[in-house]
Amino acid sequence: VPSISFFRVSRMHRFVLLSCLLLPSLVTASDRLPDFMTGKFKMDTSEGFTDYMYALGVGWFKRSIACTLYPTQEISQDAAGRVTLNTYTTFQSTYTDFNLGEPWTEETADGRTTTTVASVDGNKLIKVQTPDPNSDYAFTTREVREYVNGGNTMNLILTIDGKPDIRSVRVYNRI
Numbered sequence: 001v002p003s004i005s006f007f008r009v010s011r012m013h014r015f016v017l018l019s020c021l022l023l024p025s026l027v028t029a030s031d032r033l034p035d036f037m038t039g040k041f042k043m044d045t046s047e048g049f050t051d052y053m054y055a056l057g058v059g060w061f062k063r064s065i066a067c068t069l070y071p072t073q074e075i076s077q078d079a080a081g082r083v084t085l086n087t088y089t090t091f092q093s094t095y096t097d098f099n100l101g102e103p104w105t106e107e108t109a110d111g112r113t114t115t116t117v118a119s120v121d122g123n124k125l126i127k128v129q130t131p132d133p134n135s136d137y138a139f140t141t142r143e144v145r146e147y148v149n150g151g152n153t154m155n156l157i158l159t160i161d162g163k164p165d166i167r168s169v170r171v172y173n174r175i
Helices: 011-029 049-056 060-066
Strands: 039-047 072-077 082-088 094-099 104-107 112-119 123-130 141-148 153-160 167-174
Touching: 049 060, 049 153, 049 167, 094 104
Parallel strands: none
Antiparallel strands: 039 072, 039 167, 072 082, 082 094, 104 112, 112 123, 123 141, 141 153, 153 167
């Protein structure tokens, strides 16, 4: 019975074999969050959030309560690449999970239904939330989590496409 050793196989066969072994790790590497993006973060400061919520159509009562809260965000990623992004407060918590680059239906904290896609660009985790075409709200929103200070600070920048004067910056620190 002839035996086949790695060294006796042609160069082309070795290339194909090595490619098959290495390709899965190369594909999943682009779907991984950098380590500095995962963990727990507690909000420290917030600017422009009331105006942002008003522009989204959030009522006075809910806006008033939301502005008194200091949320904690927890971001993780499992071995399969699924990202979990949860926001906890004493009033209302939100839970979402997704794969980078793949659209999903998201129910936002303010009650909108959006088709959302998340991506990583350098030190930023970006979520683009496109409204349901049948909804009353016609503007796309963006959540940009910008990590600075070695990942110990996360700036959550909230904007609305078509409304350049509306911008909220909420600063979170790693806990």
